[in-house]
Amino acid sequence: MYRLEHWIGGALVAPERGAYLDAVNPATGQVAGQVAAGDRADVDRAVAAAQAAAEGWRRYPAAERGRIMLAIAAALRANRDRLAALERADTGKPLPTALAEVEGSAAYFEFYGSLVYLPAGDVLDVAPDQHVFTRREPFGIVGVITPWNLPLNQAARAIAPALTAGNVVVAKPSEVTSQSTLALAELAAGAGLPAGVINVVLGTGPEAGEAIVRHPQVRKVAFTGSVGVGQAIGRIAADRIIPLTLELGGKSANIIFEDADLDLAARESVRGFTLNAGQVCSAGTRILVQRGVYDRFLDAARTAAEALIPGDTLGPIITEAQFRRVQGFFEVARQDGARLVTGGRVAEVAGHPQGHFIAPTLYADVSNDMRIARQEIFGPVGVVIPFDTEAEAVALANDSEYGLIGTLWTRDVSRALRVADRIEAGQIFVNVWNTMSVQTPFGGHKNSGYGREKGIEALHHYGHVKTVTLRV
Ligand code: NAD
Numbered sequence: 001m002y003r004l005e006h007w008i009g010g011a012l013v014a015p016e017r018g019a020y021l022d023a024v025n026p027a028t029g030q031v032a033g034q035v036a037a038g039d040r041a042d043v044d045r046a047v048a049a050a051q052a053a054a055e056g057w058r059r060y061p062a063a064e065r066g067r068i069m070l071a072i073a074a075a076l077r078a079n080r081d082r083l084a085a086l087e088r089a090d091t092g093k094p095l096p097t098a099l100a101e102v103e104g105s106a107a108y109f110e111f112y113g114s115l116v117y118l119p120a121g122d123v124l125d126v127a128p129d130q131h132v133f134t135r136r137e138p139f140g141i142v143g144v145i146t147p148w149n150l151p152l153n154q155a156a157r158a159i160a161p162a163l164t165a166g167n168v169v170v171a172k173p174s175e176v177t178s179q180s181t182l183a184l185a186e187l188a189a190g191a192g193l194p195a196g197v198i199n200v201v202l203g204t205g206p207e208a209g210e211a212i213v214r215h216p217q218v219r220k221v222a223f224t225g226s227v228g229v230g231q232a233i234g235r236i237a238a239d240r241i242i243p244l245t246l247e248l249g250g251k252s253a254n255i256i257f258e259d260a261d262l263d264l265a266a267r268e269s270v271r272g273f274t275l276n277a278g279q280v281c282s283a284g285t286r287i288l289v290q291r292g293v294y295d296r297f298l299d300a301a302r303t304a305a306e307a308l309i310p311g312d313t314l315g316p317i318i319t320e321a322q323f324r325r326v327q328g329f330f331e332v333a334r335q336d337g338a339r340l341v342t343g344g345r346v347a348e349v350a351g352h353p354q355g356h357f358i359a360p361t362l363y364a365d366v367s368n369d370m371r372i373a374r375q376e377i378f379g380p381v382g383v384v385i386p387f388d389t390e391a392e393a394v395a396l397a398n399d400s401e402y403g404l405i406g407t408l409w410t411r412d413v414s415r416a417l418r419v420a421d422r423i424e425a426g427q428i429f430v431n432v433w434n435t436m437s438v439q440t441p442f443g444g445h446k447n448s449g450y451g452r453e454k455g456i457e458a459l460h461h462y463g464h465v466k467t468v469t470l471r472v
Contacts, residue, residue, distance in 0.1 A: 002033035004178050006042055006202055007185040009049030010195025016041040021175055021204070026316040026323075027092035029354025035178045038203030043170065043211035046199040050141045050168040051217055053196030058138055058166045062116040069113025069164065071191035076106040076156075079187060086179040087152055092355070093315040097276055105156035105184070107438045112160040115459060124467075131470040136463045138166035139219040139243075143212040145172050145205070145233075147225045148318050149279040149378075152180035157453050158222040158245070159184075159198060165462035170199045170218065172209050174225075176319060178202045205229060213237065220462070223247065224281075227447050245451030245461050247281065248444060249376040250404030252425065253397035254284030254433070257390075258292040260409035261431070266300035272407065272433045273382035274308055274360050277315045281448075282405045282427075282434050286373055287384045288393050294386050298364055301384070302342045305360035308380075311349030316356040317379055323356035326379030329372055330361075336370040338363040338383065368396050376402070390415060394422045403445030407433050426452075 003020065005012045019037040024030065036042070057065075076083065083105075084098035091098075121135040142162045146154040151173055159169050173181035178200075185198045201208045209229075213221050213236045223233050224247040237244050254272055256265045272284035289297045308314045317323040330344050343361030358379050366373050366383040373383050387393045397406055406423035408430045410416055420428040426443045429435070441457035443449055451461045 001031075002179075004033065004035045004182055004202055006036050006038055006046065007182055007198070007200040008042070008046045009052070009199065010189050013042075013045065015039070015203070016045070023090070023176065023178070024319070025089055025092065026318050026356050027311075027352055029320070029352075029356065032089060035175060036202040038172075038201040038208035040207070040211040042201050042203070043208060043215055046170045046201045047141060047215050047217050049196040049199050050170050053194055054140055054168045056194060057163075057168055057197050065164065065166075066113045066116035068192045069109045069116070069160065072188045072193065073106040073109035073113060075187040075191045076102060076109065076184070079183070083152060083180055083183055086183055087177075090151065090177040090179050091148065091315065091318060093276055094313055097315070101150055101153045104436060104438070105152045108156040108160040111438045112164040115164055115456065118456070118459070121465070126469070129471055131472050132467065134465050134467050136165065137466050138463050140167060141218050142167045142169050142462065143172070143215075143218045143221040144169055145209050145212065145221065145223045145225065146174060146181070148174035148177040149276060149281070151177040152184060154224045155181040155184060158224070161453070161458040162222070162462045163197065165459055167220075167462055168197045170201060170212055172201050172203065172212055175202065175204050210236070214240070216240075218242070220244070222451075222453070230449060243451075243461070245443070245453060246449035247442075247451075247453060248447060248449040249402060250281045250283065250444070250448050251286055251374065251376050251400050251402045252282060252284050252405045252407065253286045253288055253400070253423070254407040255288045255393050255397060255409065255419070256290060256293065256297055257393075257408070257410040257412070257415065258290045259411045260293070261411070262293055262296055263300055264431070265409035266297055267304050268433045269382065270301055270304040270308075270360070274305065274314060274380040277317055277358065278380035279318060279378050284405070284407045284433055285377065285382055286368075286397075286400070287382050288387050288396055289384055290393070291386050291388050298341055298362075298384060301362055301382070305342050305362055308360045310347035310357040310359060311352060311355065314347075314357070314360060314380060317358055318356070320356065322378065323358070326358055326377055326381065329377050329379070329381060333363055333370070333372045336372065338370060338372060339365040341384070343380070368399055374400070390419065394419060398422075398424045401447045404448040405429065405434065
């Protein structure tokens with residue numbers, strides 16, 4: 001049984017009021033440890049530690065900042081087995097998924113560590129008697145609030161560009177997956193990051209999370225999570241006039257045209273709604289299939305889905321509440337008249353009678369107005385919707401409150417470019433699903449959020465531009 005405390009000012013710190021939450025391992029359903037239940041007093045301490053470190057970190061020579069970031073990447077890689085084990089203990093995900101997450105997290109520090117050498121501004125030719133230049137400045141303290149599905153990765157995705165841009169961070173991981181973010185902060189300290197540059201406050205959203213968003217010295221919040229919480233944070237940020245990055249949910253369209261490599265499309269479409277047990281914001285859960293290959297696609301997808309082994313290649317659903325919520329959609333699908341192709345039930349896993357496992361589930365003959373086509377399920381559930389024409393596919397894809405990604409399967413390059421142009425989503429994949437490269441900007445349209453993480457683009461979301469005009 002472990003007990004986790006906050007990481008503030010380079011040291012583990014007990015919660016001021018002495019309260020802790022139980023942490024449950026979703027594969028066993030058993031309480032595995034306790035997590036500090038942080039509140040405003042703990043956030044105040046974390047912000048004070050961040051404030052004390054802010055000026056020093058901002059003035060660090062870029063090359064040294066870069067060296068520390070690269071050392072953090074190396075430390076993450078050197079501890080990959082331990083980090084993957086922590087992630088698995090909190091989420092129950094399969095080892096290859098956890099290891100890929102650690103590698104992705106190291107890649108963020110490596111990539112942003114190398115970007116410290118980018119020019120920090122421009123010289124503008126405004127007038128002969130004026131010397132005008134711009135420079136990038138950090139916001140100061142950035143709040144990073146993250147969910148439970150890819151905890152280490154999502155923390156690294158926001159923290160690495162924030163640090164490169166010269167900010168200091170107060171992070172709050174999801175209360176059900178605190179271990180890996182805490183380990184990241186400790187490893188970063190071991191890699192030479194000065195105390196107070198990354199602080200981690202543990203606890204629930206309404207207490208610790210909201211206190212971060214409301215704190216007068218927090219100047220930007222990078223939030224990854226649900227639409228409802230994103231809206232709540234947005235209301236507070238509107239009053240405080242601070243910028244946000246909101247990485248929210250998705251119900252992404254995955255479009256299979258008749259000329260696609262059907263076996264590849266079927267295999268990858270199943271991966272697209274079952275990776276991490278479907279608990280991925282960019283899951284391609286709305287599968288639009290052109291009528292001529294509809295039956296063949298369903299056969300191939302069923303075979304691919306049934307080849308997954310719950311408890312081995314398919315992990316559990318994160319919490320009891322979410323486990324019940326996913327099962328609730330089986331009744332909703334029945335009421336709305338969808339045809340069950342496979343799954344639609346809890347999966348029994350030997351040795352884990354209390355585990356939250358769901359069999360890979362595929363529905364066919366779905367119409368886009370059914371609730372299983374409109375709502376983010378966040379479980380291994382895909383819905384298949386037939387279409388006839390390209391225009392119809394585009395209209396269906398865009399008929400959603402979300403706009404995170406779109407995936408196309410076709411051999412026709414002109415069509416791929418045409419459709420990519422028309423889909424309302426932050427990223428489009430053609431003949432491949434979700435490569436997760438650190439270089440590619442990532443973010444949403446519509447209710448999937450705004451701002452961008454990843455790539456050079458993210459750096460523009462972690463600082464101000466100041467213009468200096470000098471008469472010479
Ligand atoms: P969630 O919104 O419930 O929680 C996310 C984080 O916000 C947690 O740390 C939580 O403690 C905190 N929080 C909750 N209430 C808060 C409040 N009032 N103020 C401040 N913080 C608060 O989301 P979740 O259930 O942990 O994660 C699943 C959701 O995240 C899904 O909707 C999924 O699509 C989304 N998600 C989006 C991305 C992306 O990059 N776009 C990635 C992963 C997950």
